[in-house]
Amino acid sequence: MKSGSNLEKVLTSGQFAVTAECGPPKGTSAEVVKRKGEMLKSCCDALNVTDNQTAIVRMSSISGCVLLKGLGVDPVMQMVVRDRNRIAIQSDILGAVALGIRNMLCLSGDHQKFGNHPSAKGVYDIDSIQLIQIVKRMRDEKKFLNGEDISGEVPLFIGAAANPFADPFEFRVRRLAKKIKAGVDFIQTQAIFDVERFSRWMAMARDEGLHEKAYILAGVIPIKSAGMARYMASNVAGITVPKEIVSRMAGAKDAKEEGIKIALEIIEQVRAIKGVHGVHIMAVAWEDIVPVIVERAGLMPRPRL
Amino acid sequence: MIVAERKPIKEIISMINGLRKILVLGCKGCVTVCSAGGEREVEILATIIRMDRKKKGEPVEVMERTLVRQCDPEYLDLLSDSIGQFDAVLSMACGVGVNFLADRYPKTVALPALNTKFYGVAEEQGVWSERCAGCGDCILNLTGGLCPVARCSKGLFNGPCGGSVNGKCEISPDIPCVWQLIYDRLKGLNQLDKLDEVLPVKDWGVSPHGGPRKIVREDLKI
Amino acid sequence: MSGTFKPDVTAFCCRYAVYNFAEDPGGLAEAGFPEGVKVEQVSCSGRVDVVRLLKALEAGADGVYVVGCEEEKCHNVAGSQRAKKRAEYIKDVLLQLGMEPERIEMFFMSRGDEARFIEMAREMIGKVKALGPSPLRGK
Structure with missing residues (x-):
């Protein structure tokens, strides 16, 4: 065991994993995090806490993770390189481990221009792949980036994102390979709507044997309304929403039910793809639907390891 | 080259508010090539300043001069005899020029007329973009x-x-x-x-x- | 006030466009060209640079305009398009100085169209009359 986290246990035991996302509040309420944690704890193996997602200031990922940990949830600390340099990153990692966090997702982060402080100075001292390397070295060699020794263990299960829907498509698998080479243990992909493109990407990954070197969790976003489908189709860089999904949502009598059905279909399809080890459900502002989806997808109960 | 762009006129005007004798100082280096602070732009800015003061009925004396470079002591030193007479020098060089002016003339008020943007190329007439950091x-x-x-x-x-x-x-x-x-x-x-x-x-x-x-x-x- | 205000307008005109009538101020006036417009002929409207336009305004002109060939048919290909951009640039300068951007205009005309030339002058005089004297006048 690299970290002993619940997520690592589920994945290494060969079971199909379920993770979900918990966005911390734009405020100080621990209750908000706890409420989401209580709602999601029985239906997922680990819960990601986003790190100032879309560059909007929210409660820190690390504190959200600690709150979840207190409920018995296995948290995944997301960390973007947008806001911290190598000094702050390594320091936060030490603190996170001390506080019992065992999973970490290494990300570039949405550019600050998208957020609510668009004139902020972006840090980008290192990039997300270099971050993976740093965490791996901290864990496996107990050394900081500069080669100095770390006192104590750094048991972290290292994750990263992958986006099969960004360009250049042919490079996307090479980039995945780079992340694996850098030392990633698990991958959570961008939300999948175009299953055909995702399965082509997976086939290319399998050709390189990458599905055996890291656990790939397929990203799923349940769509709540036709407006949301249209918005994501046209406004979110790196997400592809096929026309038929937009029109299905637009034509549905019960849009929410249709959104659930689409999510369930996608889960069923990606489960059938060789090398997919789980799903990562990102129900932005619709967290209460996650237990329903996991239940209806036949993924309950979650393993107790 | 270093690519720069003139500050908004309002900002420049408020910077020189109340000053009576101003030298608008251009540079024949990069900022001439990118049409931000050469001889021509000096004349334009000096005229605009005079127009503003005329409108407000506030007297001003605006002198115009453009050096070969403002980042080289050889050329900046050419100002040593005359610079004492100005309330301020409004430099149309990049930030390097403004700094060097301030470095060399401790008693001179050195003001920037440009925003220095980046090291870039002229993609086409009137379009510049960044290439080096x-x-x-x-x-x-x-x-x-x-x-x-x-x-x-x-x-x-x-x-x-x-x-x-x-x-x-x-x-x-x-x-x-x-x-x-x-x-x-x-x-x-x-x-x-x-x-x-x-x-x-x-x-x-x-x-x-x-x-x-x-x-x-x-x-x-x- | 408008009764006593005599506008002072400078027009920079493309020699090529106005070749057949501009040399005869008497004839122009007879044809209805308004008082108060000083015509300066230039080899091409594209030759009138920003400084020249600004200097005319600085000198106290109530209005300044440039007359060039039709945009797509400039004798010098793009001269009048350049002139138009300069006029726009100066409109922005005037705005920032708290002056009316209408004090500068760009006009286009077909070669030799005297009637249009007179119409533009009247239009500009009308605009300037509405604006009143330039705040830089006589200072």
């Missing part, structure tokens, strides 16, 4: 000659990130994704394998983050 440790040999430090919005060394779509950066459809350009170029050069290497973390100690930089060439010093 002056990071102090060039890696262009690793990236097909195209710079991710200057041209990737996140300065990624192992991009492109997940926001690269149709060759464009996630932050704006007007910004090309330099990692797409790097990919295309290396593919054309049959060097895609270069992208399989994870580029190591960068030494920012030789960039502006490492403190003000200086080069001393003993072989050239007198």
Whole structure:
């Protein structure tokens, strides 16, 4: 065991994993995090806490993770390189481990221009792949980036994102390979709507044997309304929403039910793809639907390891 | 070249508020080439200042002069006899010129008329864009000659990130994704394998983050 | 006030466009060209640079305009298009100085169209009358 986290246990035991996302509040309420944690704890193996997602200031990922940990949830600390340099990153990692966090997702982060402080100075001292390397070295060699020794263990299960829907498509698998080479243990992909493109990407990954070197969790976003489908189709860089999904949502009598059905279909399809080890459900502002989806997808109960 | 752009007139005007005798000082270097602070722009700005004061009924004397360069003592020293008579010098050089003016003339009020933007190219008449960030440790040999430090919005060394779509950066459809350009170029050069290497973390100690930089060439010093 | 205000307008005109009538101020006036417009002929409207336009305004002109060939048919290809951009640039300068951008205009005309030339002058005089004297006048 690299970290002993619940997520690592589920994945290494060969079971199909379920993770979900918990966005911390734009405020100080621990209750908000706890409420989401209580709602999601029985239906997922680990819960990601986003790190100032879309560059909007929210409660820190690390504190959200600690709150979840207190409920018995296995948290995944997301960390973007947008806001911290190598000094702050390594320091936060030490603190996170001390506080019992065992999973970490290494990300570039949405550019600050998208957020609510668009004139902020972006840090980008290192990039997300270099971050993976740093965490791996901290864990496996107990050394900081500069080669100095770390006192104590750094048991972290290292994750990263992958986006099969960004360009250049042919490079996307090479980039995945780079992340694996850098030392990633698990991958959570961008939300999948175009299953055909995702399965082509997976086939290319399998050709390189990458599905055996890291656990790939397929990203799923349940769509709540036709407006949301249209918005994501046209406004979110790196997400592809096929026309038929937009029109299905637009034509549905019960849009929410249709959104659930689409999510369930996608889960069923990606489960059938060789090398997919789980799903990562990102129900932005619709967290209460996650237990329903996991239940209806036949993924309950979650393993107790 | 260093590419600059004139500050908004209102900002310049408020900067010189109340001053009676002003030297608008151009530079024949980069800012002439990018039409921001050469002889012509000096004349335009001086005229605008006079118009403003005339409108307000506030007297002003605006002198115009353009040096070969403001980043070289040889030319800045040409001002030594006359500079004492001005309430302020409004420099139309890049920030380097303003600094050097301030360095050399401790009693002179040195004001910037331009916003210094970047090291860039003239893409076409009237269009300039950034190419270099002056990071102090060039890696262009690793990236097909195209710079991710200057041209990737996140300065990624192992991009492109997940926001690269149709060759464009996630932050704006007007910004090309330099990692797409790097990919295309290396593919054309049959060097895609270069992208399989994870580029190591960068030494920012030789960039502006490492403190003000200086080069001393003993072989050239007198 | 408008009764006593005599506008002082400077027009920079493309010699090529006005070749057949501009040399005869008497004839122009007879044809209805308004008082108060000083015509300066230039080899091409594209030759009138920003400084020259600004200087005319600085000198106290109530209005300044440039007359060039039809945009797509400039005798010097793009001269009048350049002139138009300069006029726009100066409109922005005037705005920033708290002056009315209408004090500068760009007009286009077909070669030799005297009637149009007179119409533009009247239009500009009308605009300037509405604006009143330039705040830089006589200072």
